[in-house]
Amino acid sequence: MSSDPHHSVISGLGGEIQEHTEVKVSHCYQCGKCSAGCPLSDEMDYPPSLIMRMLQTGNPELEEKVLRSFSIWVCLTCEMCYARCPMSIDIPKMMDYLREKAIKEKKTNPKAKQIISFHKSFLDSVRYTGKMYEVGFYADYKTRTLKILDDMMLVPPMMKRGKLRIIPEMIKDRSGIASIFRKTSKKK
């Protein structure tokens, strides 16, 4: 419990968010400026200000819906909402927290499969080479999502322009990177 004069006791997921990210859902007065400026709010199941309202209620059913929403995955973390919010609520930080929690509790929205696979493949590539090895990452992504044919048309022009490196540039301190991944692994 902070001694911040704005502090209010919010239970449930909202309280958890406040404890871990310092984002206070009670500060949101539902002005909708975030949803109005969000580039992809029309592709979300719940626009950002609606997510805030759902968290404010402390209603476990709505909290479940938030974790299982597509919104948190299609959010670009472009920071536009945070830049315009009159109460300076760090929505991107909150989105990150919800993403991590949704994965941990295996409550991810099925529509987000490709997006999550992208992130996982990306990090796998970083773990093994220390950098994002595009060809390897891509192969991994295709395996996860079985979207074999997508973007295959891009491969020849990319190669022609020298943009695809077949042999990865590996980091020398591979064990150092592996150790970082191990220490931050969620499987404890």
Added chain:
Amino acid sequence: MTLGFYPGCSLKGSSREYAESVLAVAKAFDIQIQEIKDWNCCGATAAHSLNRELSLALPARVLSLAEKQGLTEIVVPCAACYGRLSSTQYELAKNPELKARVAEINGIEYNGTTTILNVIQMLDKYVTPKLEGRVVKPFEHKVACYYGCYLVRPHEVLNFDRVEEPQSMDSLMTKVGATPIDWAFKTECCGASLSISRTSSVGKLSGKIVGDAFDRGAEAIIVACPMCQSNLDMRRKEINEYLGKKIDIPVLYVTQALGLAIGLDRKSLGLQRHFVKVTV
């Protein structure tokens, strides 16, 4: 003084022309530039979306390496890497416990003393003071300067330019003879990392950007981020599908435009690597 250089993954792979142009410009102005040895990926969107500690540890390692290698100032041309490194430095400075935890994870000392510059800050500091007399082929075109998200947001972390209608790239382009236009999508997101996992969204968002720039008479779009360049350039097919018409305006990195203006060779700036032909 040697300026540290953190290319990040894109500049070594699919956006190598950005690195080529940055180094070409640095060479042309005798800037001592040195790549950080054994740098790692900053984690980009994937890390901060899936694992908070990892998303701080990876960028911190890069900054620790810079410190160790005596590089007090580094340039980070990729705006996303710039955002990640700056946010990490900001968070760890605010929270000593977190700082200690990250140092423990990385096993390397971290002091947070590195000055992190984006490409525009680097050019404003090391190039524009010396531009007098160097502009041999003024870039006489109407350009739409596209800043994207991570150069200017979040403002309290980056403290660079301004969040709405930024002007730093525009004034830089004016100095090389261009006419930057006033347009409405300077800082609207291009679709970022959804390029592969949800290409339709990128077609829409990048389409709005290219559409507005074109409607206002831009002959080229100038960018300072490899992700933005890729979305606006490589995904032009999806953009044209979204807009229902074919738009040919090229997308150049600011360093490429500057390179052209000071008379550098087109190949050395990597212009042949673009998807949309660079006719300017």
Added chain:
Amino acid sequence: MAKIGVFICHCGENISATVDCAKVAEVVGKYDGVAISVDYKYMCSDPGQTLIKKAIVEKGLTGVVVASCSPRMHEPTFRKACAEAGLNPYMCEMANLREHCSWVHEKSEATTQKAIDLVRTIVEKVKHNQSLNAIKVPVTKTALVIGGGIAGIQASLDIANSGHKVILIEKDPSIGGHMSQLSETFPTLDCSQCILTPRMVEVAQHPNIALYTYAELESIDGFIGNFKVKIRKKAKSVDEKICTGCGLCTTKCPNKKIPSEFNEGLGNRTAIYVPFPQAVPNKPVIDKTLCTYYTKGKCKICEKFCPTHAIKFDQEDEIIEVPVGAIVLATGFTVKKTNFFPEYGYGKHPDIVTGLQFERLASASGPTLGEIRRPSDGKIPETIVFVACAGSRDEAKGIPYCSKICCMYTAKHAMLYQHKVHGGKSYVFYMDIRAGGKNYDEFVRRAIEEDGVNYIRGRVSRVYEKNGKLIVKGADTLLGATPVEIEADMVVLATAGVANEGAEELAQKLHVSYDPYHFFAEAHPKLKPVETNTAGIFLAGACQAPRDIPESVAMASGAAAKVAGLFSQDELTREPLIAVVNRQAPPVFSSCVGCFLCMSACPYHAIEKEEIKNRQGEVIKTVAKVNPGLCQGCGTCVAFCRTKSIDIQGYTHEEVYSEVMALLNDY
């Protein structure tokens, strides 16, 4: 020998429920110097007060302690009772057994013991009390009203009509303020100028009011009832006594492209100008900062044409000094301009205007003669968007408060638009509707139900221009926060109401407190809304917080009543609980050494230097002296004084010390 009467109150059950009052009376009755100690159910009632008065007379009491509620409740009651019985009221003190004891503890022996301790300390204090008499200061029965908007006008008229003299100063060339800029007023849609101008003329013609426009406060000295004020009458370059107000000069002036302040930049004025046709006084002034003659030394065309030779280029600012007894601050407020909003284009789009600019467009005497037209191309907007809460309730922009009037005037603007542009489409983006006044909510409902204004609940994230249209990106939060995009011809921002520039300086000149937003601070938010913490200075209108016309007028009348009350006596009575610097017999004269630390400490500038002279007029020493009219008895100087030469009457070192010792020593 002290003879203290102690009266313990039950306060119904408020005190007796937790404190054994009879026991307290019994124990205290045994103390030295206590002549009578009783308890009673309601000491503040008539029989209770009679009890005290009888005891004073019958027992010859030298002091009274009433152990009951907080002195903030009934100290004046009991002091008055004592005075009526012939005992100096300052020999009566209260022990707070309610707020400090019975209301904050459970019933127990310890609680009763605490009550006994509290009474004991006050009894010991009263033994050291001195008789004090109220202080009298003379009163100058002239009021200074700063600001000639509706609040200043109302206050001036009320004070003048109660028979006292008023000096009204206004920094603009004419009185009228923002109300004169409005087209119509809510909730009646009265024409603003029509209801205002008769009052303006009344002010100009009132025999008790001296009106100085284009004038500002230069400096102020003194204290309540006895202020010395310097007023700077800025040079108008026009001799008002000769000028007939024919206006010929304003038609001849070649400098015609100066943005008009009265029209909020939407129209132009000349360098020699009358701000608006109904201006009072209707005499022009020359804007020295932009007049060609003053800036470049050429022209003087107005002088050539003036039929009465009233133009005087050599006129200088004039400083006049006047004594006044009270000051009413009615300097009003202003609104943020469109350049305050990065997400709405930093003010570069001429068709994005403020509410005040919209008033000028809607006004029959405005730049478009009352037709709603786009400033860019003069076309009538077919689609118009009103953005409420533009800047207000926005912590990120540094304005967390609500500007109070925008919901109402936005509804009014939308209604005026619908009345003037038949078939036009209007939208209002709002967060909440604040319409708490009389007939206010019905007014807003009219806009929605009868005039067809579309209200959408959500803030606007961004407005940008494309192909001559303004693209408004908002959201409908009542529909699940779906994004709403409107292509508008014009956008009106209901911008935040803020303090005037220069408000901070003015407050500092007058030693009036102000809040972080530079609005002047009232003495008590609930019970003293028209007074400030500086005695003799009152507040009226929006300089204290954004407010509408009825409230400003009410406040102005309230301030005027306070002034009239102040002036109803020839002398002012003040509580004598103030600081006094000791005086002793020669050769010491005073233990004060003249370091004047107290002077720098005093927040009320109540300490002066006094020269003590011998019979030959030579100065022996300079010591501090407290001005009894200004001192508020805060005690800061007492804490600073190194030689204990300054003390607060009623809370002297001796009295306070005896309280402390009584608390520490068990009897």
